[in-house]
Amino acid sequence: MDCGTCDSATPLEVHRPDEVNVELTLTEKATTMLEDAFGDDRSHALLVGVLSGGCSGYMYDLQIVESTETPCQELNINGFRVLVPSASSHLLNGIEIDYVDRLMGGGFKINNPNASTACGCGESFS
Amino acid sequence: MGLVRHAASILLLQGQGLLPFLDGLSTNHVAGPCTTVFTNRAAKIIDVCEVIPVGEHVAVVGHEANKEALKAHLSQRILGQPITITDISDLNDVFIDTGDSQIPPDATVHVSFFGRVFVVPVKHNWQPTWTIDQWNEHRIAKLIPYHGYEITGVHHPLACGLGELVHPQKGCYIGQEVLARMRSRGKQGHRLVVGPNPVEKPTTPGKEHSLSIVRVQ
Numbered sequence: 137m138d139c140g141t142c143d144s145a146t147p148l149e150v151h152r153p154d155e156v157n158v159e160l161t162l163t164e165k166a167t168t169m170l171e172d173a174f175g176d177d178r179s180h181a182l183l184v185g186v187l188s189g190g191c192s193g194y195m196y197d198l199q200i201v202e203s204t205e206t207p208c209q210e211l212n213i214n215g216f217r218v219l220v221p222s223a224s225s226h227l228l229n230g231i232e233i234d235y236v237d238r239l240m241g242g243g244f245k246i247n248n249p250n251a252s253t254a255c256g257c258g259e260s261f262s
Numbered sequence: 263m264g265l266v267r268h269a270a271s272i273l274l275l276q277g278q279g280l281l282p283f284l285d286g287l288s289t290n291h292v293a294g295p296c297t298t299v300f301t302n303r304a305a306k307i308i309d310v311c312e313v314i315p316v317g318e319h320v321a322v323v324g325h326e327a328n329k330e331a332l333k334a335h336l337s338q339r340i341l342g343q344p345i346t347i348t349d350i351s352d353l354n355d356v357f358i359d360t361g362d363s364q365i366p367p368d369a370t371v372h373v374s375f376f377g378r379v380f381v382v383p384v385k386h387n388w389q390p391t392w393t394i395d396q397w398n399e400h401r402i403a404k405l406i407p408y409h410g411y412e413i414t415g416v417h418h419p420l421a422c423g424l425g426e427l428v429h430p431q432k433g434c435y436i437g438q439e440v441l442a443r444m445r446s447r448g449k450q451g452h453r454l455v456v457g458p459n460p461v462e463k464p465t466t467p468g469k470e471h472s473l474s475i476v477r478v479q
Binding site: 137140195253 | 272274283285286287303314316317319321339340341342343348350353354368369370381382383384385434435436437438439
């Protein structure tokens with residue numbers, strides 16, 4: 137196979153949507169749960185990202201991190217550092233992070249006005 | 263047995279996490295060389311592709327007619343991942359071998375659902391030994407679906423005979439809920455069959471037998 141890596145073949149221009157300034161909200165319940173998770177240590181941040189995959193093409197990715205090499209927008213929401221990857225900003229602007237307290241299917245939930253569809257488990261959207 | 267030209271597109275993916283990226287978007291378990299299907303939310307086929315690791319890169323060999331749709335499908339899901347896509351279709355010819363054809367020089371050989379796939383640099387000007395009609399007769403005899411005949415955007419993989427490319431235990435990917443529901447309920451709507459002529463609405467008409475996709479209960 138001629139893979140073209142040593143001559144003229146140039147990578148396709150991947151469509152990268154414009155970065156938008158993200159605004160997001162945390163519900164009271166989500167804030168309480170984050171206070172439990174973070175304690176008094178606010179040196180860490182909540183990383184709210186998007187991965188490819190899942191039933192609907194994109195999956196939410198929530199992590200507590202100290203830092204990340206991924207280019208991010210850093211927000212301060214209810215006293216928490218929140219990091220949003222710049223590449224996913226167009227998918228996450230306007231989201232509300234909630235916490236659902238129930239035995240099955242509970243946990244952090246994201247209400248996303250940009251999502252036209254979501255799968256049953258709530259982790260995947262498009 | 264012979265060698266037929268495959269009207270292929272070849273996208274070379276470079277970067278990190280290539281196989282997991284493809285695995286998360288297609289029906290088969292992609293952990294190495296394999297054939298897999300990219301589907302939309304309704305589980306209709308976007309493309310059926312050979313996944314061929316090439317050193318640190320991965321070549322995705324699909325059908326020429328589906329190239330733009332596949333490029334769009336993949337590229338809009340790269341997001342911030344360090345992955346680039348290069349179209350190297352014009353640099354190579356792709357053939358499907360149905361038997362024991364001579365392996366062309368500098369060929370990358372891949373065992374596929376369709377047969378052995380040879381990806382050959384165009385500079386060798388390698389030529390097929392079979393016509394499309396001979397390939398179609400072979401497919402009818404072996405019940406092999408093909409691009410543009412059975413494999414189209416109208417059908418889902420189970421309907422056109424690609425069930426073995428739909429991994430039964432795999433987690434979420436686009437279209438998975440639909441395919442899993444069909445399997446669990448035993449209702450896939452349509453299936454690929456071969457029958458003696460005359461066949462109503464054949465997808466691949468043959469001399470004596472033809473392939474068709476028929477409705478099942």
